[in-house]
Amino acid sequence: MAGSTYGTLFRITTWGESHGSALGVVIDGCPAGLPLSESDVQSFLDRRKPGCSKYSTPRQETDKAEILSGIFEGKTTGTPISILVKNLDQRSRDYGRIKNCYRPGHADFTFDAKYGFRDYRGGGRSSGRETIGRVAAGAVAAKILCRLGIRLTTYTRSIGDITVPENCFDLSCIGDNALCMPSVSYAEKAASYLEDCMRNHDSAGGIIECRIDGIPAGIGEPVFDKLDASLSKAIMSIGAVKGVEIGDGFLAAKSSGSTNNDSFYSKDGCIHKKTNHSGGILGGISDGQAILVRAAVKPTPSIAREQETVTADGENTSISITGRHDPVIVPRAVVVVEAMAALTIADMLMVNMSSRLSSLETFYL
Amino acid sequence: MAGSTYGTLFRITTWGESHGSALGVVIDGCPAGLPLSESDVQSFLDRRKPGCSKYSTPRQETDKAEILSGIFEGKTTGTPISILVKNLDQRSRDYGRIKNCYRPGHADFTFDAKYGFRDYRGGGRSSGRETIGRVAAGAVAAKILCRLGIRLTTYTRSIGDITVPENCFDLSCIGDNALCMPSVSYAEKAASYLEDCMRNHDSAGGIIECRIDGIPAGIGEPVFDKLDASLSKAIMSIGAVKGVEIGDGFLAAKSSGSTNNDSFYSKDGCIHKKTNHSGGILGGISDGQAILVRAAVKPTPSIAREQETVTADGENTSISITGRHDPVIVPRAVVVVEAMAALTIADMLMVNMSSRLSSLETFYL
Amino acid sequence: MAGSTYGTLFRITTWGESHGSALGVVIDGCPAGLPLSESDVQSFLDRRKPGCSKYSTPRQETDKAEILSGIFEGKTTGTPISILVKNLDQRSRDYGRIKNCYRPGHADFTFDAKYGFRDYRGGGRSSGRETIGRVAAGAVAAKILCRLGIRLTTYTRSIGDITVPENCFDLSCIGDNALCMPSVSYAEKAASYLEDCMRNHDSAGGIIECRIDGIPAGIGEPVFDKLDASLSKAIMSIGAVKGVEIGDGFLAAKSSGSTNNDSFYSKDGCIHKKTNHSGGILGGISDGQAILVRAAVKPTPSIAREQETVTADGENTSISITGRHDPVIVPRAVVVVEAMAALTIADMLMVNMSSRLSSLETFYL
Amino acid sequence: MAGSTYGTLFRITTWGESHGSALGVVIDGCPAGLPLSESDVQSFLDRRKPGCSKYSTPRQETDKAEILSGIFEGKTTGTPISILVKNLDQRSRDYGRIKNCYRPGHADFTFDAKYGFRDYRGGGRSSGRETIGRVAAGAVAAKILCRLGIRLTTYTRSIGDITVPENCFDLSCIGDNALCMPSVSYAEKAASYLEDCMRNHDSAGGIIECRIDGIPAGIGEPVFDKLDASLSKAIMSIGAVKGVEIGDGFLAAKSSGSTNNDSFYSKDGCIHKKTNHSGGILGGISDGQAILVRAAVKPTPSIAREQETVTADGENTSISITGRHDPVIVPRAVVVVEAMAALTIADMLMVNMSSRLSSLETFYL
Secondary structure, eight states, X not given: OOTTEEOSSSEEEEEEOTTSSEEEEEEEOOOBTOBOOHHHHHHHHHHHOTTSSTTSOOOOOOOOEEEOSSEETTEEOSSOEEEEEEOOOOXXXXXXXXXXXXXXXXXXXXXXXXXSSOOOGGGGGGSGGGXXXXXXXXXXXXXXXXXXXXXXXXXXXXXXTEEOOGGGOOGGGGGGSTTOOSOHHHHHHHHHHHHHHHHTTOOBOEEEEEEEESOOTTOSOSSTTOHHHHHHHHHHTSTTXXXXXXXXXXXXXXXXXXXXSOOEEEETTEEEESOOTTTTEETTEEOSSOEXXXXXXXXOSOOSSOEEEEBTTSOEEEEOOOSSOXXXXXXXXXXHHHHHHHHHHHHHHHHHTTXXXXXXXXXXX | OOXXXXXXXXXXXXXXXXXXXXXXXXXXXXXXXXXXXXXHHHHHHHHHOSSXXXXXXXXXXXXXXXXXXXXXXXXXXXXXXXXXXXXOXXXXXXXXXXXXXXXXXXXXXXXXXXXXXXXXXXXXXXXXXGHHHHHHHHHHHHHHHHHXXXXXXXXXXXXTTEEOOGGGOOGGGGGGSTTOOSOHHHHHHHHHHHHHHHHTTOOXXXXXXXXXXXXXXXXXXXXXXXXXXXXXXXXXXXXTEEEEEETTGGGGGGSBHHHHSOOEEEETTEEEESOOTTXXXXXXXXXXXXXXXXXXXXXXXXXXXXXXXXXXXXOEEEEOOOSSOOSOOHHHHHHHHHXXXXXXXXXXXXXXXXXBHHHHHHHHO | XXXXXXXXXXXXXXXXXXXXXXXXXXXXXXXXXXBOOHHHHHHHHHHHOTTSSTTSOOOOXXXXXXXXXXXXXXXXXXXXXXXXXXXXXXXXXXXXXXXXBOOTTSSHHHXXXXXXXXXXXXXXXXXXXXXXXXXXXXXXXXXXXXXXXXEEEEEEEEETTEEOOGGGOOGGGGGGSTTOOSOHHHHHHHHHHHHHHHHTTOOBOEEEEEEEESOOTXXXXXXXXXXXXXXXXXXXXXTTEEEEEETTGGGGGGSBHHHHSOOEEEETTEEEESOOTTTTEETTEEOSSOEEEEEEEOOOSOOSSOEEEEBTTSOEEEEOOOSSOOSOOHHHHHHHHHHHHHHHHHHHHHHHTTSBHHHHHHHHO | OOTTXXXXXXXXXXXXXXXXXXXXXXXXXXXXXXXXXXXXHHHHHHHHOTTSSTTSOOOOOOOOEEEOXXXXXXXXXXXXXXXXXXXXXXXXXXXXXXXXXXXXXXXXXXXXXXXXXXXXXXXXXXXXXXXXXXXXXXXXXXXXXXXXXXXXXXXXXXXXXXXXXXXXXXXXXXGGSTTOOSOHHHHHHHHXXXXXXXXXXXXXXXXXXXXXESOOTTOSOSSTTOHHHHHHHHHHTSTTEEEEEETTGGGGGGSBHHHHSOOEEEETTEEEESOOTTTTEETTEEOSSXXXXXXXXXXXXXXXXXXXXXXXXXXXEEEOOOSSOOSOOHHHHHHHHHXXXXXXXXXXXXXXXXXXXXXXXXXXX
């Protein structure tokens, strides 16, 4: 089924496997007239590139984006933008162990259950490399948002049980530490936590937070396609994500109405909120405040420690996964969360344009 | 835009406002041959009916389902099933206060921002009554699942900070307490917590948990339409939900790979998992274990306590919301969560049927 | 499957059977702020109402539209508009003959082949009454188009081999003759042709033409969702339609490039075409000229004459269909064609709004 | 907007321009387990390749298909199949004339009207080369159909006013003549008709017919997604198509019910029809007989003869289009029609699998 497509008007279709010849994305519905070059895409891809720190797989990939269509004289034409990234580091090696047995925490077993067989090389389509297409497309969406004054800030909020408290935030340092945390000191704590993990042949998870500023009030559809519902799907569709929160999220469940409700006030002719427990969304529609989304990322399932499992033939066995793997995928997933958020917002901004008859009249008359 | 439709092959479209003449749903794509009567639908609707306990609004609604199409000689025909529920208790009253000012925590402001005006009577389309169509359709989806050996169990896991611990679960008592909790004693604690809330003119939130047993391995699509991504959207699209978890959810972010990975083992020719941290889903595809989804529900925004806000004209003012309101909506939302889960699973089971060429060959040759 | 929904942003879902209690439509995505009353819808429904002339079934139906949601203070709110039409004339009668045998030219056999059984009362969902929902929704779409200066003119071009030549067109008389022809004298010829048919216990088909004026250049999507492709699907989805043409249609296949190409010319700063062989569409996108669509409608399959057929059990037999049937359905299908065209144009106008980045910038900045 | 995607479960997304670096398609939802190689795709692409006869453009393109994903060990994996075809013959030349003026019969003007500017090199996305992705994907769909015993036969029925009469059909010779006609002698007549056209610096159109054998009864959805409606959209979405017919098509409009109805009869336990005026579809659902679709193709708009037109600045001018162009595109469009039909049928076969509850029970229990 067509599960590799996302979006209504700004729509992307991704393709490619971990060890195929290439991966890519087709962006359909990008508005005409956006200045776009390969370097715009590359800057996003570089944020998820492996091999940049000791916390990411040493697999060497340049992940260089090639734009094959949809651009003319430096601008988007309105027709599909096809972006391709070649797989370079497909070193020939022995997949025998993975081939015949199901790695715990991976999709090996479920792919076999669904399709009857699978491309076992590096996880195939269920590999984290699948996100390359999302990130490339997210770069384009983010550029549109930027033109409309909408900015996304995404960072690692927690690694394991090391959480950056809000009053320690220094957003300027996110790009400066290998863990993408908004605090140098907490990044150091998290690094030492990760060293322990690695010494124990184990791995860690964490929480990613995305903040979207500048989005006007009124974006989102009221029932099934609520802005928060769409963001949830977008972000939960990223491989290792196991939970999503908007605003206060699970904390809201313990709160009271008098605390959780955000009071409105008026100033200089504009309506604001005194607090933002709602995370910028009310009734599925943006309320003009910053949107806050949080994603829980599970620990990397590939660990060197020996684990019990079964073979495809149903024999009990054990496996220890060696090779190139991130001890934590959170930092590299930061840009994936940002990309999925940008894609969702761009699409819903476009869908929203026909909400009022007066808009159609202004546009066409 | 078309945000009132949900599903790919099993597709529902809901309509109706809090104080319109009726609400309803059209189910398109229900397989032919399912025995179905109005009482099947009614039993689900009765679970969300107001007026059943002191924790729910005293608004009197029988919420009686009428099936207008799609059934012949007691069975579904494969054509759209239209279900209608009339609004009876639309007492004429003064909406002046709500009409002109934005209730904190509600969608009044965002609807105005989007559409330019709104049906202010009882929240209009953003009212909790919008879920009637979802629940009616969910009853049909659940009946299909039941035929396939798939059972959903949904309950209140927490009210405020009263959480039922897993080792105290008594699933048999869910239907016996007004709060739908799987423990009589915790339901009593939660009741006393709610009494306090009500005395303080305040409201409470909570957590709903849904467990789906009997789903075969292999259901779900690998990339954007992952089973967990689809469930997240479905459940986050319910009015007051602010967070969604699959399996261990946010706890997984603090776990380690060696703990969080579920080991496989083989017994009697079948593959099982020793634990179920993944909540029954790996790589977006069901792994044959029970699926576990959790929803964080915010406190009811309508509270009698005075709150600061603004008028539609941008003047600062205050409001205290009197009238018929639930101090907690969690117990009535339990069946809504179950309905959305059932709709998602039914749809993905249908979509999955064409995953293998051999299935098409068996079907058509 | 979800085959009862049509449209991307302006989306309708129809439901109901010939002999169920009611039929209807849910319109989702209608822009907020459109003045709309039941009489707007009724005026369209009255154009397809049976019992108005001797060329249509004497079945007595008032086909009165009730709007159940989506309107507040006389205007659309942006939320779903549910419209319901009750079936009054469901006279209890003996369906024994139709129940067990397949009427030639009808969908009895194919519904059984697909679903395993069928609602045999009056054709069930395959009845022409299914178009009620389309026409009701089409009235809303046409009202939007009217606000944007777009007008649809639809009429019977041919009945059997009686075709109104273009040089005899008098569009003002379309509403004045029972056959909806744009010529009183040709309507008389067609009437006498139909008298012959009826005397022979036979039926006739014909051609419906729809002309859409005032549509701006630039509407439609370039590849699969071309404006002409979408119109073709919309119109071919009407029960008895067997062919669709745009502009010169099949005549273009016999023409030469030098004749078929429409020359452009410039006048008063606007670009026009000297001819309109293309029917107002080039490359799937409107060219600013009138759009011309033509639909071939087959003869009514229900005829009193005896026909050979089989029973559901596979026995050879014969059948002659008595009862209430139109000898020609073309005149009643005129408004159905207009409705489907209006729905398509309204949807594509909305989709088109995000084609250029500059439009987003104008809208949001 | 997302107009470059087609299909519900078997879904394709095409991309690429006439003079970009490559064109391609992503096929999502292809069932796992289909043996597939590049040569399967190549055999279809070769049927639309330019440069094979004097009736097609001498542009030299090998149009070699590369499969980049979705295949493992020679079989489809169920994940997206990305196919890429490089553009080789992008000779650098002067587009000055086309750049500034609108070619009659082409989409130059309408693309500008929609997007504000366009890739003028060879028509960009509106070029016939856009069909490469359709044809590559159609090869995959056709291979699935072949496995299910469904065969498509597509040929040129007419060129200009030379039509092959049904009683002269020799299907075996379709591949043997440059015009893909099912008759050697009519192909010769058509060839001489084309010689005249070319001498006159003019071009010709024609009619393509596609016949689909072996499709079981019961395929198609009853209302908007009728099998004939979907086929119409699919085929009308091909660049130069201006009309579509199913079965008798426009002839049915002149027929009578007694003639046009196909009588059923039973033989050896199977239900057949004595005639096939319906073209294998009743009520939007296949009736088990051969499906017949016909497409009217307009004359190639690019002609050397001088034509009046305007510049983008609105000045009246004239143009004569020299360069590499087919005097008739019908023969090369034959495989495009076949591809679109195959894609539609494959998708609807998959969608149909969940029509009955008993099918779900058989599949899952």
